[in-house]
Amino acid sequence: MSSTSPGPVLDRTDPIPDIDLADPDPARTPDLERILATLRPVHPVFWHGPKSRPGFWAVIRYAETMRVYRDPTTFSATNGMTLDSLRPGPDPASGMMVEVTDPPEHRRLRRSIGALFADGVVTDLEPEIDRYVRRLLVAVRDRGGTVDVVEAVASRVPTHAAGLLLGLPPADLDWITSRTSRVFLSRAAADDGGDLRQEAEQANGELLGYFSRLLRTSRHRSDADGLVQRLAAGTADRDALTTGEVVLNALNLAIGGTTTTRAALTNLLDALSRMPDVFASLRANPSAVPTAVEEAVRWGNPVRHLARVATCDVELAGQAIKEGDPVVVWPRSANRDEAVFAQPDTFDAGRHPNPHIGFAAGPHSCPGTALGRAQLRAVLRHTVDLFTACEPAEGARLMQSNFLHGYERLPMRFTAAGDHLFT
Template identity: 30%
Template sequence: MNVDDQLNDPAFFATDRYYALFDRLRAEDPVHWTTSPDGRGYWSVFKHADFKHILNEPELYSSEREGVMPAVDAEMSAVAKQAMGVGENVLTIDPPRHGEMRKVVSEPFLPRALAAAEARTRTLIGGIFDGLPADGEIDLVTDLAVRIPMAVICDILDLPEGDWDKLLGWGKMAIGGSDPEYRQGTAAETVSQGYQLLYDYSLRTASARRGCPFADPLTALANATVGGRPMTPSEIAHNGTQLMLAGFETTRNAFSGGVLALLENPDQMALLREDPKRLRLGVEEFVRWSDPVISLMRTATRDTELRGRRIRAGDRVMLWFPSANRDEEVFDQPYRFDITRHPNLHVGFGGGPHFCLGGPLAKLEIRLAMEELLERYDGLEITGPVERVQSSFVGGLKHLPVRLRQRTARASAG
């Protein structure tokens, strides 16, 4: 399999072989023309500095022209643009409209709101831990990591608990449609169906809240005015869908990937147990290390040049996040997992105007979840194969079987 075939293959990213490939391309061909199944090709970008440039130049590198999902075969490309609502949600629109629409839903994700809600968030996370065995085996991904962000974002959106599991299932289809475990039909059909189910749910829920006083982001969307007009039903539904998907995925992937890294680096786990306050820095390393996002796409709006490569208007540009987050020009010993790393200039939450709205929430969730884990358990042990999602879009673990060992003090108290 040649380089381009590897970059176009979602299954390749369920392995750890892509790190060596990215290292080589960063050194030898950091702006690499990549052929693709749809015949159009795209530019692959691997350097941290180029990420910062592209993410901070939305008028030159557009999220709106063709969206952000790495859809590089003809069927998936058509489906992704329609399913994601390109041009109708905060992820896939450009400034200045982007800022106005983002403001509609931003309130619960601002630092002051997160600080006020920390006790509530801690209670939700504690309740999920209460459902785990004191000692015994669990799948840390399916039994814990996916349930934490699901509970928190659904609570923020005021969605009934009876709906949470089906929303999570639809999210797996929308984001992980390339993975055989989530697939229903072709990958494109799975993505389309997942997005459609979330779209219909978001629209139905938000429509029922029209005219209600503000209480949550879905209510805000239902009653918002953007550009001097009410938001359209499609804009409301696509933004509601995006809030759910973003809420489900990033925390799950960074938390589970960070826990795996701690289990593989016991010296770092010992540092956390010695002083849990190190978590505030450690969470940043969780995000850098765990690759919660594999790639995002932009489209050039005019002819330009990057590292001597001529990029023409309409060319697609793919940003490979694991590569930027291991760029040796930015990170000392990039393949060392170091919870004390400072500064930690990772791009795990993107950058520029599209910096992840839920990034501060994700960091809060990871910190609180790790505090619970350290408080409740003396140790964890991997008991079976670790499986990664087959996706070139959103990365992360699919299964992480572990054995829990309750802390002695808790066992005695019980």
């Protein structure tokens, strides 16, 4: 008898036919994480039939998610990075925007962008980010009562950091915040009858025009030294980018850096408000803030999915994926994989090791990881310094997005501290 194991199986049976993973309304599937936890051991990769979006392969286990992330030759990003932007052919920005470009061209773009983050830029920005965060949280303390932390903190910190990085005029930051907050909205009809996807497209177009104008203006200024200008200039160590490449990648950094960090901050603050023991432990041991930040990214992973397309026939977890099939990873599920994380549904501020993939992995890992971590650390550090507790208030509202998990509105009440740990 042959001992050869069976080959891959093409199984397009949808194990969750009544659930639409592309639905942007989290209220319609409030127990989604429990459902995915049940599926992970038996259906780590499964066909998700056509519903509000065409069918795709859903990848929900850590090992297979890492394989997709690390193999851009087989799993291409050039057709779009989200379910809403995925298309049959290459994205118009492919070859120019790093997120939708594969190696080898991806390496040139990534080298030009990544070098700017590696040149001590984030280290230089941290003191200013820290001061800004403290001012915001002191204002929350002095105001008292119920505060919407999205409006007061989470939407402001990432835009301020992006403004410092990109060399944006401070007077423009509120306008940029209002536009970036709309880009990943994906519900077809808003409560007032409006179309959120149309709003998202309009906001994206307005931001694209803004960065085009910013680049044109900066070329006539001798004192312009933000990231937009440096991308266009290049150095002896990295290529200058074309006008189109600068605009698209500046747009990508502004949107990605602000929206994902905003969502991560809301998830972090929500966790603190619902877990008073975690808050108390961090106040008693503030040196645990860095590890708590890593756990916050794992536990409250803001990115719900990322899309790829198979470039050839391939086997993944026993499934026969065909060339051209969409393959969509769900990192929030991968970061709760019991085979990798002990007690994955527990927020463990001291978790170590913590090999989470909240910032993705492989060639398309987030270039702004260090900047995102700096903002999360600053908010958590000053929150446990200025307050002894926080609690949720009524009126919280999750984002209407199938791409990001975070809060559009998050009212909270804080208890001010009589003493401070750091100052």
